[in-house]
Amino acid sequence: MIVTRFAPSPTGRFHIGVARTALFSFLWAKKNKGKFILRIDDTDKERSKKSFEDEIEKCLKLLGIEPDEKFRQSERFGRYKEVVEFLLEKGYAYRCYCSPDELEKYRENALKAGLNPKYPKTCRNLQTKKDLPYAVRFKVPDDIFEVKFDDIVMRTIKVETSEIEDFVLMRSDGTPTYNLASVVDDFDYKITDIIRGADHISNTPKQILLFSILGRVPNFAHLPLILPDEGEGKLSKREDFSSSIYVYDLIMKDGFLPEAIVNHLARLGWAYGDKETFSIQELIELFDITEVNSSPARYNFKKLYWLNSHWIKTLTDEDIFTRLRDFIPDEIKKTFDEKKYSILKIIPQIKIRVRTMIEMRDMVIPILRFDSYDQEGAKKFFNQTGKMILLDFKRYIESGDGRFEPFLKEASEKYGVKTADVAQTIRLAIYGKLVSPPLSDVIAAIGKDEAIKRIEMAINSISD
RNA sequence: GCCCCCAUCGUCUAGCCUGGUCUAGGACAUCGGUCUUUCAAGCCGGUAACGCGGGUUCAAAUCCCGCUGGGGGCGCCA
Numbered sequence: 001m002i003v004t005r006f007a008p009s010p011t012g013r014f015h016i017g018v019a020r021t022a023l024f025s026f027l028w029a030k031k032n033k034g035k036f037i038l039r040i041d042d043t044d045k046e047r048s049k050k051s052f053e054d055e056i057e058k059c060l061k062l063l064g065i066e067p068d069e070k071f072r073q074s075e076r077f078g079r080y081k082e083v084v085e086f087l088l089e090k091g092y093a094y095r096c097y098c099s100p101d102e103l104e105k106y107r108e109n110a111l112k113a114g115l116n117p118k119y120p121k122t123c124r125n126l127q128t129k130k131d132l133p134y135a136v137r138f139k140v141p142d143d144i145f146e147v148k149f150d151d152i153v154m155r156t157i158k159v160e161t162s163e164i165e166d167f168v169l170m171r172s173d174g175t176p177t178y179n180l181a182s183v184v185d186d187f188d189y190k191i192t193d194i195i196r197g198a199d200h201i202s203n204t205p206k207q208i209l210l211f212s213i214l215g216r217v218p219n220f221a222h223l224p225l226i227l228p229d230e231g232e233g234k235l236s237k238r239e240d241f242s243s244s245i246y247v248y249d250l251i252m253k254d255g256f257l258p259e260a261i262v263n264h265l266a267r268l269g270w271a272y273g274d275k276e277t278f279s280i281q282e283l284i285e286l287f288d289i290t291e292v293n294s295s296p297a298r299y300n301f302k303k304l305y306w307l308n309s310h311w312i313k314t315l316t317d318e319d320i321f322t323r324l325r326d327f328i329p330d331e332i333k334k335t336f337d338e339k340k341y342s343i344l345k346i347i348p349q350i351k352i353r354v355r356t357m358i359e360m361r362d363m364v365i366p367i368l369r370f371d372s373y374d375q376e377g378a379k380k381f382f383n384q385t386g387k388m389i390l391l392d393f394k395r396y397i398e399s400g401d402g403r404f405e406p407f408l409k410e411a412s413e414k415y416g417v418k419t420a421d422v423a424q425t426i427r428l429a430i431y432g433k434l435v436s437p438p439l440s441d442v443i444a445a446i447g448k449d450e451a452i453k454r455i456e457m458a459i460n461s462i463s464d
Numbered sequence: 465g466c467c468c469c470c471a472u473c474g475u476c477u478a479g480c481c482u483g484g485u486c487u488a489g490g491a492c493a494u495c496g497g498u499c500u501u502u503c504a505a506g507c508c509g510g511u512a513a514c515g516c517g518g519g520u521u522c523a524a525a526u527c528c529c530g531c532u533g534g535g536g537g538c539g540c541c542a
Contacts, residue, residue, distance in 0.1 A: 009542045044541060100540060107539080116466045117538065135540050154469065163467055163538090171540040178542045201468060202537040224470075225535070264476090267491090271477050274490040293477085295470050296535060303476065303492045313505085352505040408501060423501030435503045 002034030003192050006060075006067065007182065009041040010052035014059045015245045016299060017197065017226045020265040024223060025195040026065040027266070027287040037189060038067035042074045043181050059247040063258045064280050073181045080176035083184050083214075084136050084169055092213055093169055095134040096123040118165035136170040138179075140209065147205035152193070152221035153292045159205045167206055179203060183210040186218060195221045195289065198296075221289050224269055224296040245299070255327060255357030257315075260308035268297040277310055309355040317347040320360070327361040328368075335368045339445075343367070346445040349437035366431050367445050370454055373461070377434045381425040385415050387462045389425050394455045397448060404440040429458035 004025040008018055029036035038060070042048040060066055087093035096119075103119070110117035124139065140161055148158045169180040176184075186194060201222050211217040228245075250256045259279065266283050267276070270292050278286070312320070321344055328336045336343070343364065354360045365371070373382070389411050396407050412419040427436055430451055436442055443451045 007542090011542075041542060047541075096540085098540095103540080111465075111538085113465080137540095151469095157468070159468070165538085168540050173540080175540085177540070182542085197536090198469070199536055200542085203542090222469085227535075229475085267476060269476090271490095273478070276476095276491050293470095297477090298475060300475050300492070306492055309505090349504095353503065405501080418501095420501055427502060431502095433502090437503085439501065 001192070002029055002032035003037065003190055004029040004034065004195055005037040005039050005186070005189065005191050007039040007041045007185075007196070008056050009044065009047075010049055010056065011044060011047040012052060013246050014052075014055050014248065016247060016250075016261070016265060017245075019059065019063065019247050019261070020226060020268060021195065021197055021223060022060060023063070023065055023262060023265050024221075024270075024287075024289065024292070026067075027283050028193060028195060028221075028289045030284045031287055034192075035068050036065075037191070038070040039185060039189075040070070040072040040074075041178065041182070042072055043176055043178060045074075045175065048074075055248055059251075062251055063247065063262055065262075073176075073185065076181070076185065077174075077176065079188070080170070080181055080184055081174070084176070084180065087138070087169065087213070088136065090213075091139070093136050093138050094124055094126070094166075095129065096137045096166075096168070097126075097130050097132045097134045098122055116163065116165075119167075121166055124166060133172040135168050135172045137166040138169050138206070138210065140164050140166055144209075147208050149204065149208055149217075149220060151201075151204075152219055152289055153224070154198070154201070154222050154294050157201065157204070159202075161205075161209075164205055164209070179206055179210070183207050183214070187211065187214045187216060191218050193219045193221060193289070195223065198222045198225050221292070223292065224294055226268055227296050227298045229299050229301050252326075253358075255359065255361070256304065256308050257311045257323075257357070259311040260304060263307050263311070264300075264304045267303075268299070269293040269295075277307070305355045312351050312354065312357075312360070315351075317344050317351075320347050320351060324357060324360055324364065327357050328364075332365070332368050336364075339368065342445040342447070346437055346441050349441045353437065363437065366433065366436070367442065370457075371432050373428060373458075374433050377424070377428045378461075381421065381428050382458070382462045384462075384464075385417065386425045387459055389415060389417075389422055390429055390455050390459050390462075393426055394452060394459070397443070397451060397455075404443070426455075430454050 006022040006025045008014070008022070026036045028034075038057075040053055040056075042053070057070075084093065088095070098119075106120060107117040119137070123134075123137070142161075144161050146158055146160045147164070148156065151157055167179055168177050170176055185191075204220055204222075208217055244250050244254055247261065250261060251258060262280055262283070263278050266278055266287065270287065272278070272286050275286075315323070321340065325333070325336065346364075346367065350360055350363050354363060392411060392414075393407060408419045408422050411417070411422045415422075423439060424434060427439055427442075428434060430439065430446070431442055446454070
């Protein structure tokens, strides 16, 4: 059975980069009818926050990639200690009494001198225990020349053991480091395929050394990092990013559909022929980790917008209504619910005109409640001719003929204006903006009485 | 500085492993047209790429080497 895991550290917000790692792990497990485990990597007590952990789970749920199982590393400190004792006893690890300060100094100097700033193995061969605080370091074996592994995505990667330093397994405060905890957990939980970001490649040889001591080495798949839409550097390091990269904000504040985000993320580094749109079900069926690209991809907002408008069009009107409700301001939610039937009818006309749920909300609100006239529009259309047109139109719809087109032609000929301008005048009066769904649909949605009321209001707003 | 990874239109990619079918395909964006009561959507069409230099071969986007460029790592962070 394939067992994958997603192991975020709750030290920052959930952004699209980690979301993709989670997605790929989920898809690969589900495709193989395996298990997908969520592990919270909270060994860093200082930086870990419950709010970040909550956001991770909320976002996974929103995206529809929920784990089968979940645990925290902070719950397993006893187990890590046990493994450290074992490694110490067998001579795979040793106590290091160097102070962080001297080590830091050493590092700086090495970096300056252009050397690999590896730990100088000062305490590697100490025979006696000292009565001082100590960290536990892994003893990188001298008899192994290189560590080689076949990464599912990156292919063969080789590193000489001389490049690997005696890394810390346990800090002097007794807490485990990432490299230790991660390996112990992956081993204990029988993870078969470790799918994670390419920023972990350099940790892998260290971990493989540990895995071999424990007795089993899993498969690795390192996903190329997602680069920002524009500019340089890695996604997660950019706080100044122009648009949001946080999944929660993308969905709740910007109005993107989880379906679109998942679709876009899946297509970053992976393709299935010429197919562009994938539901999560299709992804589970078609996704293949062995076909993922090894080159980094750039996040593309333009494509996300397109994907979002695509997915909006595929939703049923009833579904859109439900989702849209979350974006409607509280003070008009009641009206929104009351007018459900009318809104449902105009949604088909709105959903082809918007790219996000926010844009959809903005197009629905003028139907629920008249706001104000577009300034430029009023300047252009609310003149004496406009007033006459509105007067005529008021009489026209009062007389009851539901059809709208004949009026446009009549008025156009009568006043010598373009039919488009006649329509714009009415649109402005009824909707307040120069852009709207087709007028006949808007009138049907707000109702004849309200339409007449708004026309009167417009007429009154035009001075003689 | 050292180590590792990567390199097809502006962007995401197909093709590369198993050289010839590639005058390099699709999508987004962009430009033009069409439709039209606004704005969209839809439909039709256009512009646009194998980073450079060496090999190997009858033949290279595809294989090899170098360069250049981009990315990542070098913590008692994960």
